[in-house]
Amino acid sequence: MIEPVLIEDEFFLGSDVVSIAKSLIGNLLVVKGGNEVRAGIIAETEAYAGEYDKASHAYGGRKTQRTEVLYLSGGHVYVYLCYGIHHLFNIVTNQIGVPHAVLVRGILPVDKKNLTHSFSAGFVQWKGLANGPGKISRKLGIGAHHNKSMVNRGQIHLYHYPGFKLKEIVISSRVGVDYAGEDAMLPYRFYLKNYKPAKK
DNA sequence: ACACCGATTATCT
């Protein structure tokens, strides 16, 4: 059994949000709440490249109450509400002042028996599919209170997960960004080949 | 004050 190891802070400070989104695939997302621990293997991500990306909330350098978290340093958590119901989980990347982020759109369940003892306390096994950004927040218990928190400091942690054997990654255009014009075509979405996304 | 944005579930075929 190989121990998952926390992803180092520097990883999230990187300037290439697209490659960060890709390399997050297959890593372990862990949410601790109270005495409970929930986890999933990241199976689908999208990159949002800030000021010059029409699909980004920070397009054109827009800075408001909602988007100011995007301008914080890489590793901060950006959670926003969609359809008045769903909380969408993003990880801010790059240096302070550069509003890049990775949206996590899908996770796979992890079996407790594939994890070492350090995760077993309070581990809650969730079931079903989490192939959609609203579903992962439901399954893992991510909410608005996580907004502006810091990965690997508070309740949300990201680990390298050598126990998961990464196969082929599919690259495609992003979901639900029709309004972004030509930027809607950018190949900024990544998912595991053997995973069924909610949307093609 | 108002237009805009989108993920999920239920219900139908």
Next chain:
DNA sequence: GATAATCGGTGTA
């Protein structure tokens, strides 16, 4: 598999 029904926060005026 396809379609319809659903909400509330945000940004701009």
